[in-house]
Amino acid sequence: MAELVIRKMELHDIEQVMEVEVATFTSPWPSSIFYQEIKENEHAHYIVVELDEIIIGYAGIWIVYDDAQITNIAITPKYRGQNFGQKLFQYIMQQAIKMGVARLSLEVRKSNVIAQKMYRKFGLIPGGIRKNYYADDQEDALVMWVNLL
Template sequence: MNNEIIIRKMALTDIDAVMRVEKESFSTAWTMEIFYQELTENPHAHYFVIEYNGNIVGYAGLWIVFDDAQITNIAILPSYRGKKLGERLFQHMMHHALIHGVCRLSLEVRQSNIVAQKLYRKFGLVPGGIRKHYYTDNQEDAIVMWVNIK
């Protein structure tokens, strides 16, 4: 196979595949209804999927409000990690934010998720604070990371 990678806007018809990624990636998964609302009712939401050889293997979401952007989530199926797909998807999200006039980008990441933190640091994000007991499944703290991109 040629390992074709495509990143495109998420469509409503992608939600089932995105739910597979969501459930395999997070202990507290979003529901189908949340994704549906994000795609149909949130004017600030921008969601993308990444396809690998025609299969959706990851997705990412971003809210853009004026010149601020917040990554809501980013996930790659565990069996496809280590192929730099998360890096490609994150780069796409940053580029999308830039062309929409964003000056600052932020996100929350689990304190224990060192792999994700390393990825975000590659793109210039730095820790800016802690959200105590942010994650409801185990009360783990979140590190708020941010970067000025303009």
């Protein structure tokens, strides 16, 4: 049986995280951003999900006081639809609650109804629209949020 591990992202994980990033996003972040986030951003927390020691997904969250913002969450296309994203998101929410976060928010493409459906399972609700949010195609983002405490 495959072993699933969810843990803090380390610098040595960035090469595998970039494989997930490139396979997932039309405008992937460069690896330098991940290095900067892990090394220099005191508000950033990044998590990876491994299946048999291979990183198949990751998520990032910024926590400032009692507010948290999901920066990104991604599962390699090959592993989607198997609840790995749901397990990763649940882990992030649990960690945020342990850290005293009162509100969690994120942006999601208006067209990404599968992700929106998953977020709704965790109690997130639409809170607004960010017009032309995505640089690659100017798609609007739906802002979703939830009170955790």
